Amino acid sequence: MDHEAAKALGAGIAVIALAGVGVGIGNIFSALVNSVARNPSARDQVFGLGILGFALTEAVALFALLIAFLILFT
Amino acid sequence: MAAGQPTIDAPTIDALGQFKLHTVLGPIGASVNFTQSNLLMVVAGALILALLYFGARPRAIVPGRLQAAAELSYDFIYSMVSEQIGHEGRRFFPFVFTLFFFILFGNLLGLLPFSFTYTSHIAVTASLAILVIVLVTVVSLSIHGLHFFSYFFPKGAPVLLAPIIVPVEIISYLSRPVSLSIRLFANMVAGHVMFEVFATFMVMMAGAGAIGYLGAVGPLALNVVLMGFELLVAALQAYVFAVLTCIYLHDAVHLH
Numbered sequence: 350m351d352h353e354a355a356k357a358l359g360a361g362i363a364v365i366a367l368a369g370v371g372v373g374i375g376n377i378f379s380a381l382v383n384s385v386a387r388n389p390s391a392r393d394q395v396f397g398l399g400i401l402g403f404a405l406t407e408a409v410a411l412f413a414l415l416i417a418f419l420i421l422f423t
Numbered sequence: 424m425a426a427g428q429p430t431i432d433a434p435t436i437d438a439l440g441q442f443k444l445h446t447v448l449g450p451i452g453a454s455v456n457f458t459q460s461n462l463l464m465v466v467a468g469a470l471i472l473a474l475l476y477f478g479a480r481p482r483a484i485v486p487g488r489l490q491a492a493a494e495l496s497y498d499f500i501y502s503m504v505s506e507q508i509g510h511e512g513r514r515f516f517p518f519v520f521t522l523f524f525f526i527l528f529g530n531l532l533g534l535l536p537f538s539f540t541y542t543s544h545i546a547v548t549a550s551l552a553i554l555v556i557v558l559v560t561v562v563s564l565s566i567h568g569l570h571f572f573s574y575f576f577p578k579g580a581p582v583l584l585a586p587i588i589v590p591v592e593i594i595s596y597l598s599r600p601v602s603l604s605i606r607l608f609a610n611m612v613a614g615h616v617m618f619e620v621f622a623t624f625m626v627m628m629a630g631a632g633a634i635g636y637l638g639a640v641g642p643l644a645l646n647v648v649l650m651g652f653e654l655l656v657a658a659l660q661a662y663v664f665a666v667l668t669c670i671y672l673h674d675a676v677h678l679h
Binding site for chain 1: 663
């Protein structure tokens with residue numbers, strides 16, 4: 350296989366992990382919407398937690414993205 | 424590509440070149456290896472000090488904009504620390520405040536054009552994370568003494584499971600600085616690489632002639648949106664680093 354083609358394929362495979370992250374972030378925000386709908390007065394506390402969970406989950410996406418960039422550009 | 428069209432060398436994507444260090448301040452900087460990363464750390468420190476100094480100086484009852492910014496940031500970290508760690512956590516407030524603002528200003532200064540993000544280097548984030556984890560361990564050891572090691576075996580767990588639980592807990596404890604440093608570093612690097620990639624698309628498009636100029640609006644718009652997102656990420660990652668530090672400190676002070 351061509352070196353460049355293998356690189357592109359590898360980068361593509363590396364970002365498959367983003368599927369899981371998409372599910373995770375969707376889960377977080379669905380739970381956030383749910384809890385705010387049930388108890389609107391808890392919004393301020395729950396929102397911070399939701400954003401924290403979002404940032405932690407998004408970091409996983411960025412690990413995968415970083416691996417893809419490393420494969421592509423180095 | 425049709426024959427006869429002038430061939431343009433496609434610009435290659437040099438996405439990681441922006442993270443290269445070079446010395447600044449001429450021969451003086453070169454002799455002590457003073458890089459742009461160090462320069463921006465100094466600038467960030469000076470900006471934080473200036474914000475607090477000039478923010479605290481008016482002492483108005485109804486604060487102006489600068490004073491409000493200083494007071495809000497103080498309040499924000501103070502409430503975070505006392506909420507997460509509890510009452511005895513207030514002596515860690517200066518540490519968390521410094522950490523948060525050092526990272527926040529590093530992330531934000533890095534978003535200025537032609538600037539440099541010092542938090543995009545694993546050497547910087549790893550030293551911050553190791554500082555945090557060493558502090559947490561020392562605090563825990565000094566408060567609880569040898570009871571600290573009961574942290575690795577939660578109360579009420581069956582003794583038979585100890586050979587499994589203890590190594591898992593030790594590994595999870597030791598992987599804290601790794602995840603803490605890589606999270607910040609990966610966020611910053613990925614964001615800035617994406618800027619570079621879309622900017623290169625823009626140049627590639629513009630190389631394709633008149634239609635390309637119209638097409639280049641796409642990546643430009645995307646880059647503008649991305650800048651807004653990166654502003655969010657810059658604040659959020661500083662917050663996440665500070666919150667996780669607080670959670671670890673809570674574990675150290677209360678042992679589960």
